Amino acid sequence: MSGRGRVLGILALGLLLALPAQGQQGAGAGAGGTQSSAAGDAQTIRVGYLATREEPRVPLSFLNPEIEDDGVQGARLGIADNASTGRFLKQRFELVEVVVPPGTSPADGLRQLAQEGVRLVVSDLRRDALLEVAGLPEAREITLFNARAKDDDLRNAECRPNVLHTVPSRRMLADALGQYLVWKKWTDWRLIVGPAPGDQLFAEAVRRSAKRFGARIVQDDPWTFEIGNRRVDTGHVTVQSAIPTATQGRDYQILVVADEEDGFGEYLPYRTWLPRPVAGTQGLVPTAWSRVHEQWGATQLQSRFERQAGRWMTERDYAVWMAVRAVGEAATRTRSADPAQLAAFIRSPDFGLAAFKGQALTFREWDGQLRQPVLVTAPRMLVSVSPQDGFLHQTSTLDTLGDDRPESGCRNR
Amino acid sequence: MPHSRSTAGSVAGSLARAPAAAAGRGAVARTGLGALLALAMAAPAAAETVYVSNEKDNTISVIDAAKLEVVNTIKVGRRPRGITLSGDGKSLYVCVGDDNRIDVIDLQSQQVVDRLPSGPDPELFVLHPEGRLLYVANEDDNMVSVVDTQAKRIVTEIQVGVEPEGMGISPDGKVLVNTSETTNMAHFIDTASNEITDNVLVDSRPRVARFTPDGRHVWVSAEIGGTVSVIDVATRQITKKIEFEVRGLRREAIQPVDVRFTKDGKRAFVALGPANRVAEIDPATLEVKKYHLVGQRVWNLALSGDETRLYTTNGVSNDVSVIDLEKDRVIKSLGVGGAPWGVIVKS
Structure with missing residues (x-):
């Protein structure tokens, strides 16, 4: 030195x-301290x-x-x-x-x-x-x-x-996905919600995003099928026949799945009744990293x-x-x-x-x-980063994701 | 002159945007109107060539400064970013980060003719004023590699902070400054011993370190911090942090990157990234004098030899903005390759 x-x-x-x-x-x-020597x-x-x-x-x-x-x-x-x-x-x-x-x-x-x-x-x-x-x-x-x-x-x-x-928060993640879908003009969403408490909460956040950004939830169903163990010989046969049945219904543009426990969402892509992409907790996923x-x-x-x-x-x-x-x-x-x-x-x-x-x-x-900013990710590629262009805010566009000051229910700080 | 192959069409095309000068009039009879115009426009930036590295395309765009046209595209290794001229001015060194090396372009043949070792993931580098040693920031390795360009080998490595990025060297070549993006330091390195002598804390994600032409100060831009720290080289103290404010822009959109000075040290320019502006600063007062609107996510800057023009690389709009410093306005946006990053002018 x-x-x-x-x-x-x-x-x-x-x-x-x-x-x-x-x-x-x-x-x-x-x-x-373990090394308080020097x-x-x-x-x-x-x-x-x-x-x-x-x-x-x-x-x-x-x-x-x-x-x-x-x-x-x-x-x-x-x-x-x-x-x-x-x-x-x-x-x-x-x-x-x-x-x-x-x-x-x-x-x-x-x-x-x-x-x-x-x-x-x-x-x-x-x-x-x-x-x-x-x-x-x-x-x-x-x-x-x-x-x-x-x-x-x-x-x-x-x-x-x-x-x-x-x-x-879940709302930030759902808003990040929602902004991207609205930017893409995919505004008719079908929601499939898993049984776990977290799935319900994520679905709630998705419904809120739809309302905020002008998308429609055309159908909103719970996931009721039993999928079972992931490692089953010729298990794909069951899944292949179950998913199309489970996803019949009204037309939509993108299927939004709420499955935080990773129990079934991964089975949805390429198997839906209608040829539609999947987003949410699987497929196109909003995430911090x-x-x-x-x-x-x-x-x-x-x-x-x-x-x-x-x-x-x-x-x-x-x-x-x-x-x-x-x-x-x-x-x-x-x-x-x-x-x-x-x-x-x-x-x-x-x-x-x-x-x-x-x-x-x-x-x-x-x-x-x-x-x-929240990443919008496919399994093998970054698709986008939200907030999206056009979602404006008077102070920080980052506050278009999740609870903004006037919406906040936090009174404890 | 090298521009003689320009066609009348392209000359006419660029006439409208060219800052026409009145040189070369006597040549009319001999060369015809087209060549006259070419000459006329070439006058301020005579025979100058601008090289731009395109991070996404793995190419170097070659721009004829007189015509303001891309005249050639050179294939290089993957993710070219930092570029600089060799000591003799005959070659161009290009950091190709994803190939972990430096490509050497022969400017005569306009081809990659050689490569230099660089250490892993080279991003930016600076050539010692004597022209032999190249100091390379290895972004993924917390090292600065010292490369002997003649022996074509790494002479030594200097351990620095996390994510080394910017490299500046004093005009006398005695002091090297490296910035580390996650450690948020400007590391002062003695080039005689290759050891760090001082560490100056700057704002978040420092990018570029540039010495003033008199060697008395070094300016360090901080991309996330949104400031430029002016460090006194003698005392190693920050004398001022320059801040920026663009009306209508959020503070976090202002992300200073490259810094350039005119040779007399009287004008300074700072690229502001996604603010899409270049700030001009008076180095005497350290006050921002004006903001030039350029393309999207402006990264790096280069002055023409006569300092009448500033070229900017705009990484998101895939173009180069040409600012006329006498008229004080952008005179041209020039499409180059994908994600243009580095820029250098060869007179």
Whole structure:
């Protein structure tokens, strides 16, 4: 290092010395760190990752892997990316992973993080678990980044002041798809809705989008067929005869399927009674992230992730990565390790996250949702990115996706 | 002159848009009217050629600056982006990122005649003023590769931040500045030791680093941050962040990319990406003087040799805008290949 490099180092040290309390946030901050050796010359920013251990989802297609480490790999890459700036600014980032075993309450996981002095926590939890931990007394001083639950009520009636959302809501996803279909002038939709609670909620979001953007739901049916195990010898024969029957009815332009559990939607393309394309949770899918996306420098994030994880980056990984990067960006800009200062900066108008979507992403002040372009993807190719041209907004076209300020039912912030 | 094969038709066609100059009048009797017009138009940008890399088409468009026409298209490797002239001015180096190398085009024969190693995924590079060493940003590898263009080998690699992108070198060749898009730094590198000496934090997704002609400042554009940081080379401190405001445009649409200066350092131009504008800045006051409306998603800029024109590559509208800097307006939009990216003028 040159003389200037040393000056920078001394400056950073001076900052640290000037703000000794910030390095000691919470009870176990000093002792909790595993590598607190070279202490004194660097700020340490600790980010929690909270999840429950789950059986991996079994995808219907054999091409999609069963992923055991969905989400957490995004956190690890986010920390590595943060550290790349941090090493120049004498900031160290540490990930505290807490994965709660089955039978244990996620509340215990949050309490553990709180005890260790972690104040910025990425929640890779489903809705109910998130609401449970967000309501704990220990969570009052904690900022939670919801990177998993797409539920719209978390952005409305059930919104919490200590929760920010990096994963797009179902309404944002449905609006992204809806705008594209309307741009395409495919405005007659047929909806098929699976039995899972998430399917019902996604269908609700699709119906809302149709109304918002001037499309029609010409037929709206629940999925009632039993498909069974994905691995059945000559199973295609049953499927081939079942799907045309299941999709008879009125004419439409595109079939929109709600099947978040990946139980049957993959069977619909090429088998419908009428020759029509399929969109929704299968077929043409709106998503925050997909391997097919390589624009705006995304190539680099994709290949970085693959080198680390040995698999493709999922939407869940990406939402977790964004949460960890938001903390890193705040630490970079404020040169602070104080969680309260970081959380305040993340919510401020000065914050902007670069997340390979071609523009800075910011949090909506009315519900804590991260504004973001949404990819519209086919299984092997990026088809479009919403918002679409022509869907206008007085402040940010990104607010044409999901709940805009006047529509928001969040009164809790 | 090389433009003598122009047909009368194309000359007449370009007459209407050409900034006609009154040179070459004495040649009428000898060359006829068509050639006279060609000469007349060639005068301000005499024998100049503009090269444009087309990221989607894997080609280089060759533009005759006098006629403002594409006169040739050269096939290169995949995803050509950064382009620059060799030290002797006889060749063109092209980063072909998806082929992990640099293609060398012989300007005489207008063909790829050689290749150089570059390290993985080269995007942008800068040639040392002495003309031998090429500094290449390896976007996918967190490295800057130093390539000896004569020995045709990588001499050394310099570890930098995540997603290295912009490359600028001081006029005396002693200081190299590389930007890293995810680390958000301008890394100052001593070219004698090939080591990083300083890191300056700039705004989100820094793209281009360009030294002022006097070598006292380096300007770094930040695409997502929407600013240009002016860094004092002596102190390594940011003296000002230039911000942009275009009425009717959302802030996030303003994404600064390329930066160019006139040789006297009195005028600066910044391409603003999806804002579809080029900002002109007075380097003395660091104030924006005006915005030129150009094609969609303007990436990179090049000045003509006499600095009367600015060429811009517009990645979404697939064209090059030609700004007449004396008239202060766009005089032509010229269709080139798919997703034009880099641009350079050979006088």
